[in-house]
Amino acid sequence: MVRKRFALGVTTAALLAAGHAVAAEPAASITGVEDRALREAIQRAMTETKAPPRSRSEARRRARDAGDDAVAVLRSEGYYAYVVEPDVSEADPPRAILKITPGPAFVIADPKLAWSGAAPDEGVVKRAESVIRLTPGAPGRSADVLAAEGRVVSQVQQLGYADAAAEPREVVVDHADHTVRPTFRIAAGDLTHIxxxxxxxxxxxxxxxxxxxxxxxxxxxxxxxxxxxxxxxxxxxxxxxxxxxxxxxxxxxxxxxxxxxxxxxxxRKARTVELAASYSSTDGPSADARWIHYNRFRRADTTTLTARLGRVDSRLEAELALPHWRRNQQTLKLNTAIFREDTDAYVETGAHIGADLTRRLRTTVYRTYGVSLDLAQVESLTTVNGVTTDVEQNFATFTLLGAQAWDQSDSVLDPTRGWRLDVRGEPTAITGDLTMAFLKLQAQTTAYLPFGQRRRTVLAGRFKAGQILGGTMPDVPASNRCYAGGGGSVRGNYYQAIGQRI
Incomplete structure (x- = not known):
């Protein structure tokens, strides 16, 4: 056992030594730069090497190349009175050295905007000048100057001058007062009408x-x-x-x-077929088949036929989605289905036909109106005078829908921060073995909060509330009541296992 440990220790030490030998290091060492951020920026810009120079001439070449990199960084950070001296150490092996005197930081002064050719109208000129945003006295960084020029061009284009472009700018670096004086030259072109x-x-x-x-x-x-x-x-x-x-x-x-x-x-391909199968210890096996036809009616529509076979939910369903129906940002969905739902609360078999109209009010706000008709047979347990019996009822259910959703999360599929809120109301009228009308209200919100190292762990929470107005228990059919339970609701409980007990 002792020999094995010793061998392992020797092997580990050898690997660490080998890794240290090939570790990359900057091409040259830096002296004379007191500002830590500037020194680190220069070091990042320099080429890294894995082996020391083999001769003084190679070390001198590395020092010159590193000097070019340092000059680029110094100018980009607003140091124009710099002195950069490449050198070689007397050590063996020789090392590349950069002796740098950054000098004073130059600052922005008197930025100007000049027009090449005809200038746009006065309003556009003022808007273009307002986005320069170079503050006199701020560091004269080249990146800030280039960004200002880009903002000016973008602003002029936003105001209708599609061909606006930047021509060679004039930047005066004044070593007498340590200032940078940029003059941007913009060719606006003609106002574009489309x-x-x-x-x-x-x-x-x-x-x-x-x-x-x-x-x-x-x-x-x-x-x-x-x-x-x-x-x-x-x-x-x-x-x-x-x-x-x-x-x-x-x-x-x-x-x-x-x-x-x-x-x-x-x-995209006109037709696709999707097949899926799953198994749950609570819901048992299920299988899905979906056939999708895109753009059948030449207006970006989607037709979907779905067949699902499962212990809880089995159905044949067809849906037609018509985006931008009659107006932009508005989608009409027509759907019909025959179905059977077998839950712990009820068993429902029937047919459905409906239509939903969803309009996007803003980027993250949606409003939906809907109407549907269901013809169904519902089997459920009902308790009367302390006696529980199995009741079978036939209904025709007419439902209206009004809903609004807000989505302030950072992702539709995998949110890690933000919140969502969905509020809906469903006026419902029932006829058949029972005639009644009621209003079903529901609201659900979810929130996502990242925390921990690099914020990779997400705390997610959900709250849902509902109420039925105008209906009394047990008159409201079992399939129209409020339930919870299952993987997408209260985990640890069967699907729709939480609800009113009669």
Whole structure:
């Protein structure tokens, strides 16, 4: 046992020594830089080496290369009165040395904006000047100067000058007062007015339908956000592999002076089949088959046929989703199904037909209106005068839906921070073996809070509340009551095992 431990210790020491021998190190050592952040920035910029130089000439070459890297960092940080001296140590083996005197940090002074060619209107000029945001006296970093120029060009483009571009800027570095005086030269070009859409595709989409998605009218002033919004609307449909939306080149201006917008679409495969199987110790085995047809009606629609076989839920279902139906940001879903639900609370067999209309009010706010009709047979246990009996009832249920959802989480599929809230109301009328009407209200919120090292652990919580107004127990059919339980609700309890006991 002692020999094994000794051998292991020798092997470990040898591996550590080998790792130390090949560890990368900066190409040159630095002297003369007191500012820690500046010194570390220079070290990061230098090329790393895994072996010492084999000669003084190689060490001198490394010092010169490191000096070039240091100069680039110094200038980028606003040090223009620097002195950088590459040198070689007298040690054996020789080492590359950089002797650096950064000098004073230069500061921004009197940034200006000049126009190449005709200047845009006064309002655009003022907006462009307002986004320069270079404060006199701030460090004269080259990255800040370049960022200011980019903001100016972007602002001018946002205000309708699609061809705005930066021409060579003039930056005066004054060593007398240690200032950096930038003058940005911008060619604004002409104010751009856009036309309709030219669809370039070999796919199935109707160009007229694509045209109605445009958030502008022919003759409107160009806005980059409108182009991005059209691309997002097309991507949100989920029926395209690739979507590209761009302003036509300047040489394709129409005789009336308008510029078209080019839309290039590549349809995803028209049909897909999805198969899935699962097993749960509480719900037993289940199998799903789904057939999906994309863009069948040439307006980015999706038709889905689903067959599911399981102990709790078995159904045949069809759904047609029509995005941007009658207006943008509005999706109509038509669905029908025959189903059987076998839970601890009830057994329901029937048919369903319904329609939902969902409108996105803002990026994270959705409102839904719906209507549905269910014809079903419900078997449930009912207690009357202390006697529990199995009751079978036949109903026709007409339901309206009004719902609103807010999603402030950071991801639709895998949230790690933020919150969600869903509020819904369902006025319901029932006829058949029982005639009644009631209002079912529900609200659910979830929240996600990351914590711990690198915030990789997420604390998630859910709260759900509901109430039925206008209905009394046990009159409300079992399938319309409020339940909880199961993997997506209260874990540790069977699906819909938590509910009213009659």
């Amino acid at each position: 036309d309709g859409i030219q669809v370039v595709t070999q796919g199935r989409s109707n160009p007229a339908w694509v045209q109605h998605l445009a958030p502008w009218k022919s003759g409107d002033v160009y806005e980059p956000d409108d182009i991005a919004e059209l691309e997002r609307r097309l991507r949100d449909t989920g029926v395209y592999d690739t979507v590209s939306v761009s302003l036509a080149p300047k040489d394709q201006v129409l005789p009336d002076g308008l510029r078209p917008v080019i839309v290039t679409l590549s349809d």
